[in-house]
Amino acid sequence: MAMNMKTKIRNFHQAKWDEPIIYELSSPGERGILIPTIEKEIETVVGNGLSKLSKNMLRKQAPNLPELSQMQVLRHYLRLSQETLGADLNVDVGQGTCTMKYSPKINEQLANSPKLTELHPSQNENTVQGILEIMYKMDLFLREISGLDKFTFQPGGGSQAILAIVSIIQAYHETNGESEKRDEMITTIFSHPSDAAAAAVKGYKVITIYPDEDGLPDVEALKKVVSDRTAGLLITNPEDTGIFNPKIAEFTRIIHEAGGLCGYDQANANGILGITRAKEAGFDLCFFNLHKTFSSPHGCGGPATGALGVTKEISKYLPVPLVEFDGENYYLNDNVSDSIGKVREFYGVIPVILRAYSWVMSLGSEGLKEVARTAVLNNNYLLKKVLKIRGASAPYAKGRHRIEQVRYSWEELTKETGVTTEDITCRMADFGFHMWSSHHPFIVPNPFTLEPTESYSKAELDEYVSGLKKVAEEAYKSPDKVKNAPYRSVVHKIETDSLDNPSKWAITWRAYLKKCKKQTE
Amino acid sequence: MSKKKNIVHPYIPNSVPEVKAKMLKEIGVKDIDELYEDIPKNLRFKGKMNLPEPLSSECALKQHVEKILSKNKTCQEYISFLGGGCWQHYVPAVCDEINRRSEFLTAYAGEPYEDYGRFQALFEYASMMGELLDMDVVNVPTYDWAQAASTSIRMAARITDRTEILISNTISPDRLSVIRNYCKPVIEVNLVECCPETGRVNLDDLKDKISSKTAGIYFENPSYLGCIENRGEDISDIAHKWGALSIVGADPISLGIIVPPSNYGADIVCGDIQALGIHMQYGGGLAGFIATRDEERFVMEYPSRLFGITPTSVEGEYGFGDVAYERTSFAEREKGKEFVGTATALWGITAGVYLALLGPQGIQELGKLIMQRSQYAMEKISEIKGIKIPSLQTAHFKEFVVDFNNTGKTVKQVNKALLKQGIFGGKDISNEFPELRNSALYCITEIHTKEDIDKLVQALDEYLNK
The missing domain is CATH 3.90.1150.10 (Aspartate Aminotransferase, domain 1)
Structure with a gap:
């Protein structure tokens, strides 16, 4: 029977294969792939190739890897893939802050072309003009989108881009002889945890601004903490609440007046492409997640790219090399006077850059704006619908519209039923949905964060809302049903205590076997 | 009302005007512009982004991108x-088959209830790497070898509560550049000479430079220049004698025949898994691993996610989850260990497939x-x-x-x-x-x-x- 089109609730069951751990499938002697045989002539010259290796360096026992034939390996992993609910399969609006949008298949085809996959990063520049052209042009695109002056794609994710931003801010103050004095980095509690954490890695004392009554970072609080010790500001806008901070230019002005630099974490850029930019808000640096806003798939958590842009004034600190064009040829420029060095080996996660380039080429200037406007439309539509669900609320900025996402709360529902966000997440899995809570700490109690992007149809948004509504109703009617979920997932309620217990946690199969053995002894 | 031409784009279902109108009505506004009311006028971008005319047909887009890519000469052609x-290295077909599966390719950060397979695949990756390395703890992969080495060094500094690292000078210069930036200004980086005749670490120089402020010695085996270091045990002994840790960067594909660093005293092992079934991609295929013994003092210093196996409410069923989540920046922001974010999980899954195929x-x-x-x-x-x-x-x-x-x-x-x-x-x-x-x-x-x-x-x- 197909989904009930009236209730929009699926009689879903996730694939459950009860698939053993790969070691349990091992059968001695089976081979998954064979290795080329050595040519006789080579053997004649060098023998077994191991004679120069001193005895202590020769591995005596082959590593204990599983032994499976090829189709058995394939089948095992296909089953595991079926037990994973990727964004291609579900209405993935429940993974807020992550911009789960459609990753066009044509871009996969292009990224998987041997013309890209079989390139070595140390090839002669004349042989890689195609990929350098794409990197250079993507830089030009992002300059238009941000208003800043130069981009690098070296950081392999948003957090690494944040580290690069902090490194550049540090180098800038070093040039001015102020790096020791300026030992404080300011961020906000609704900005990504890495904005705080990467600053701490670089030795900064982190100052965190909390929201005011409207849910916006408190400008008065900022004024109080800013001083000649301020190195810079790392901030998201809109923050994870989806509320645009109209005073953002005041923030950057205050920091600049104190001698600091301002870094814009544009993880939440999807709703503002072509609408408002880093430049007008006064930022010196920014980054975009090409695996989020620019459509590259998330790959279970990477590979990814944090495309880092800066103003002309501080471009001399960028990591090397930069991709340049001399009017005829594209080339890698290592000659960057005050470069921080490198944050990643080579030049970045190239297939992600290619997909982003292709995505922008498919949409153009008006298309990007349409992406943003539709993402905002979808978000406010979802907001309207979610607020009708009993027990759900959207703290802060009551009655106002949001940009691309909303951090909601089940606080009322939890108070009235005892059912928590975590319980609802488990129950939503029974309907084929994911619902994420929030980064820590939970400033919004029992939070959940929805970000519908531009990719989901009205019907799909309605379906997601039906799922939420159904689970909320169950929470009021039969809370235990929700608390004991999931029932139709791959797995049942997971016991998490052992994961925090050093005598029980097991991060590999061999550790697990050792610890099981110990327990039975 | 906006007078702009309506674009109905295949990636944007609700760009259909009738649908849009319905949704606007539901929200109670006339135009999408009203939804942007919080953005002040002075912050609005009034110009037009100077981007090329879009190639909105997939056919034209493909032709365009392929034309640019055709300018590349590849390692298949040369x-x-x-x-x-x-x-x-050779990439087995099954590796590509698995990492191109929609489910793995497009999943992200779900719970084990929706993303069970992702957790199991990464747990298995760590398990097979653990056997290759003869160690009990392996992280969900980080960005690349350079980051893995940088974090290993930071871990050593926290574990020993010291602030100097000695690094063999045959390290890849790119990697050293990443490490220097990542350590600055908290950890002092000093280089140890190698013997020009053998390409191996100069033990006398190491003994001269190591001191009670040294958190660890980092060397690579094989080195960036390809030499196999056969005195790993001596190096580790020197480190341990001074209360420092032995950190080894290793090429995992060498470990079928070369003894794993844990066997000659390494406390932390790191390296890159690109060789294990991942295409070069102009350097885009890198992914870093970190491995240690299963001791609390090591495990609690990882910034990365560590997936563990655990029981569920149904007897015999395997569950998975994050081990010691509270140590991460996801849980503790700047008080967590370094930082964690999106890195290279898909390449971890792929390397797992590779190791399972090779056996x-x-x-x-x-x-x-x-x-x-x-x-x-x-x-x-x-x-x-x-x-x-x-x-x-x-x-x-x-x-x-x-x-x-x-x-x-x-x-x-x-x-x-x-x-x-x-x-x-x-x-x-x-x-x-x-x-x-x-x-x-x-x-x-x-x-x-x-x-x-x-x-x-x-x-x-x-x-x-x-």
């Missing part, structure tokens, strides 16, 4: 001897084959008049230095000549290691047949001596 941190026999045979073929290349190249292979008597794995100082030609000239013969010559390291002057780093893997190597030798000989 014979490549480039390595030095990114290597051309114990495959990984051994592969290591041996690479040893044989690279030694053959070393022998043959060393016979060419004018060319020298330094530390020829030291065991190497996969890579080796070719010294062109007595040929009267620069590496650049040599590589230009080779290019004309359809060959990408070894990586020019004249600038990376000025003391080696005019030298290149050559890389031989299982993909290089005798015919390929002979072709290289002939082309070199012809250019240099005829």
